[in-house]
Amino acid sequence: MTGRVAIVLLLWLLSASRALAQDVHSEGIQIGLSTDRISITADFAGADLTIFGAIDNTDPLLSRQGRYDVIVVLEGPARPVVVRRKDRVLGIWVNRFSMTFVNVPISYSVATTRQPQDIASPETYRQLSLGTANRHFEPEDALANPTTIDEFTTALRELKRTTGLYSENFGGVQFLSSNLFRATLPLAPNVPVGTHKARAFLFKNGLFIGESSAQLAIVKSGFEQWVFRAANQHGFVYGVFAVALAMLTGWLGRIVFRRD
Amino acid sequence: MGIYLPIAEMSVNVFVLLAMGAAVGFLSGMFGVGGGFLITPLLIFYNIPPAIAVATGANQVIASSISGALSHFKRGTIDFKLGFVLLIGGFFGSSLGAVVFAWLRGLGQLDLFVSILYVFFLGTVGGLMLIESINALRRSRGGVPPSLKKPGQHNWIHRLPLKMRFRASKLFVSVIPVLGIGAGIGFLAAIMGVGGGFIMVPALIYMLKVPTNVVVGTSLFQIIFVSAYTTIVHSTANQTVDVVLAFILMVGGVAGAQYGVKAGQKLRGEQLRALLALLVLAVALRLAFDLFVKPDNLYSLTSLSGRPL
Numbered sequence: 001m002t003g004r005v006a007i008v009l010l011l012w013l014l015s016a017s018r019a020l021a022q023d024v025h026s027e028g029i030q031i032g033l034s035t036d037r038i039s040i041t042a043d044f045a046g047a048d049l050t051i052f053g054a055i056d057n058t059d060p061l062l063s064r065q066g067r068y069d070v071i072v073v074l075e076g077p078a079r080p081v082v083v084r085r086k087d088r089v090l091g092i093w094v095n096r097f098s099m100t101f102v103n104v105p106i107s108y109s110v111a112t113t114r115q116p117q118d119i120a121s122p123e124t125y126r127q128l129s130l131g132t133a134n135r136h137f138e139p140e141d142a143l144a145n146p147t148t149i150d151e152f153t154t155a156l157r158e159l160k161r162t163t164g165l166y167s168e169n170f171g172g173v174q175f176l177s178s179n180l181f182r183a184t185l186p187l188a189p190n191v192p193v194g195t196h197k198a199r200a201f202l203f204k205n206g207l208f209i210g211e212s213s214a215q216l217a218i219v220k221s222g223f224e225q226w227v228f229r230a231a232n233q234h235g236f237v238y239g240v241f242a243v244a245l246a247m248l249t250g251w252l253g254r255i256v257f258r259r260d
Numbered sequence: 261m262g263i264y265l266p267i268a269e270m271s272v273n274v275f276v277l278l279a280m281g282a283a284v285g286f287l288s289g290m291f292g293v294g295g296g297f298l299i300t301p302l303l304i305f306y307n308i309p310p311a312i313a314v315a316t317g318a319n320q321v322i323a324s325s326i327s328g329a330l331s332h333f334k335r336g337t338i339d340f341k342l343g344f345v346l347l348i349g350g351f352f353g354s355s356l357g358a359v360v361f362a363w364l365r366g367l368g369q370l371d372l373f374v375s376i377l378y379v380f381f382l383g384t385v386g387g388l389m390l391i392e393s394i395n396a397l398r399r400s401r402g403g404v405p406p407s408l409k410k411p412g413q414h415n416w417i418h419r420l421p422l423k424m425r426f427r428a429s430k431l432f433v434s435v436i437p438v439l440g441i442g443a444g445i446g447f448l449a450a451i452m453g454v455g456g457g458f459i460m461v462p463a464l465i466y467m468l469k470v471p472t473n474v475v476v477g478t479s480l481f482q483i484i485f486v487s488a489y490t491t492i493v494h495s496t497a498n499q500t501v502d503v504v505l506a507f508i509l510m511v512g513g514v515a516g517a518q519y520g521v522k523a524g525q526k527l528r529g530e531q532l533r534a535l536l537a538l539l540v541l542a543v544a545l546r547l548a549f550d551l552f553v554k555p556d557n558l559y560s561l562t563s564l565s566g567r568p569l
Binding site (some may be wrong): 038047079080081083084085086087088091092093094095098100106152154156158159160162172190216224225227228230232235236237238239240241242243245246247249250251252256257 | 269311319320323369484492493494495503506507514515538551553554555557558559560561566569
């Protein structure tokens with residue numbers, strides 16, 4: 001905890017000193033993570049990630065009126081995703097249509113100071129590709145029918161929300177003072193490993209002013225992760241081991257129970 | 261108690277899996293079957309992704325078959341020559357199956373194909389067994405002795421070329437159907453995660469006229485090696501073998517099988533077969549039901565290779 005505060009304080013001092021040389025009304029935003037690496041075990045049941053940040057060069061009047069808003073996003077590594085839709089063929093439900101999106105973040109969680117509609121206009125969100133409802137996904141086939149793209153994008157968002165990988169926490173960003181804030185973002189139990197990017201967006205009177213980002217590596221540790229790595233990197237050896245284990249178990253079972 | 265499956269990437273209840281393994285082990289001990297055809301659908305019902313259920317099922321089959329195979333080895337009721345020829349076919353079939361498996365997975369049609377194969381094979385075998393055992397039960401009640409098929413009868417299979425002599429089975433038969441049966445079972449092993457005993461045993465008896473005393477041992481011998489090969493092929497090509505899941509199922513299965521054997525000895529053959537037939541049909545119906553009922557969510561997400569997300 002002290003480490004976290006120290007980093008935030010340091011960031012704030014740095015930015016404050018930089019701000020002196022700048023125009024009075026150009027606010028900036030900074031965030032700091034207490035660690036750049038989180039190690040989770042297999043029985044990880046989800047947790048909250050706290051990110052601290054500061055706004056420099058705030059206008060005290062606007063700050064008192066609550067005209068500053070912050071949205072913090074934690075975006076997981078991006079992967080291509082295939083979305084499929086089942087249709088009825090001869091009475092059977094079959095995957096028929098599919099659409100591939102090239103760069104979809106595996107996880108995406110958002111924390112905001114207020115309800116999103118009170119912070120900025122839908123147009124702004126779309127331009128920034130910000131929020132679970134507005135994050136842009138690029139279809140592999142850019143010439144596909146726009147209604148189809150829309151349909152599959154909506155399905156993708158819905159499925160990601162259902163699995164808890166995409167989440168929104170309205171009110172998850174709280175101001176601790178006129179320029180220090182704390183964002184609480186949920187990490188889903190199935191949070192993907194890899195490099196995550198935390199981004200903070202600053203809004204003043206509904207207008208986007210600036211952003212800041214930090215990186216966070218999430219790694220899994222423990223026996224299960226070791227097994228996963230073995231299976232993916234040494235598939236053949238892993239397979240031989242699985243066979244040997246099965247033979248040994250069957251043979252030991254025979255000795256223990258003596259069937260004949 | 262929850263346990264995390266590293267390959268399936270999900271948390272499951274270890275006692276549910278142990279119970280599942282024990283129940284299938286009990287049945288496999290009772291009926292003398294490998295149980296792969298029950299384990300894989302049960303895992304799918306328990307929301308394990310079908311691709312992982314299939315590959316892990318193949319792994320589990322080894323453990324449940326080895327005990328029986330060792331017993332037959334001791335008694336000398338394995339026709340090794342026949343087993344080896346079946347095995348050669350099995351390796352080809354299994355390799356082809358793994359390729360088709362990866363291809364269907366990429367297309368997003370693997371789950372459907374696995375379900376359809378299960379419905380078809382379980383429905384057919386279950387239906388035939390039920391009819392046969394009901395007839396047998398009726399006959400025994402009516403006091404008429406059951407008529408056995410004469411082993412001397414020959415069919416078109418015995419007129420094929422490339423004949424080979426199998427001494428232990430007292431057979432002189434073309435290698436083509438033997439390789440074919442082996443390949444077919446290998447293919448199904450790779451795609452359905454079964455040992456294939458429930459198809460192999462009738463195929464050997466009715467198509468090749470292999471004497472019943474060596475059928476089970478030879479079938480088990482072939483199943484162990486084809487399952488081992490299938491497990492390695494799947495883990496190399498598709499990374500879908502979950503060793504933690506397989507181990508829990510094996511432990512439950514090996515223990516359950518012992519009680520199954522004892523229970524099986526108390527029931528009569530026809531009753532046993534009628535019960536197994538009903539069980540097989542129930543699994544087939546449940547899978548068929550899922551094919552025809554509208555799913556909760558029409559959409560699904562996978563990676564490019566078809567891995568569920």
